[in-house]
Amino acid sequence: MYRCLLDRGRAVPAEIANSLGVSETDVLRSASRLRELGLLHGSAGTSFQATNPEGVLLPLLARRKFEVESTLAAACTEIDRIAEHYRAGRLRSDPHRLIEVLSDRELIRERVDRLSNSATSHMWALDRATLHRQARR
Known part of the structure; x- marks a missing residue:
């Protein structure tokens, strides 16, 4: 119905119903919803016009x-x-x-992000690879 009014400019309910092949009751019901959404001007007793999209x-x-x-x-x-x-x-x-063991880098990154976003107080993590590298120095 909205597209019909975009094409026609202004139209009365009977014209819209005839153009779309639906009942006037269906047009009025649709018009009511379109008015609620701010997509339509006019009332059942007059003509309808589409609002600028x-x-x-x-x-x-x-x-x-x-x-x-x-x-x-x-x-x-x-x-x-x-x-x-x-x-x-x-x-x-x-x-x-x-205990949850993760080895895939992307999976670890996603899990840390999820935990960080849901933490309400503190979050502690151990990264064995980092600790292992520091111990070897």
Whole structure:
């Protein structure tokens, strides 16, 4: 419907319905949603006109992006909480299995980044290769 109005400029609901092959009720329902989003001017008793997409769509996308990023951040926080709960359970049930050995450089980098981002107080790490090199000098 929005694209139809972009092509036509102004149109009444009956013209839009005829052009799209849908009912006038469907046009009015779509028009209501498009008005909520700021993409449409006019009312059912008059004609409709599309709003300039540059002025409306970019802020709308920015708002959606913020919503997605907020949801993702909340999900990551919850994953960190669940992982902490998991580690605490492992520590209680089998403390010897709590040690994680990583040998791939990229995997180590990713794991350190993830731990750094989720640390709330302190983070300690031992790098055997560095200690081994210093001892050999």
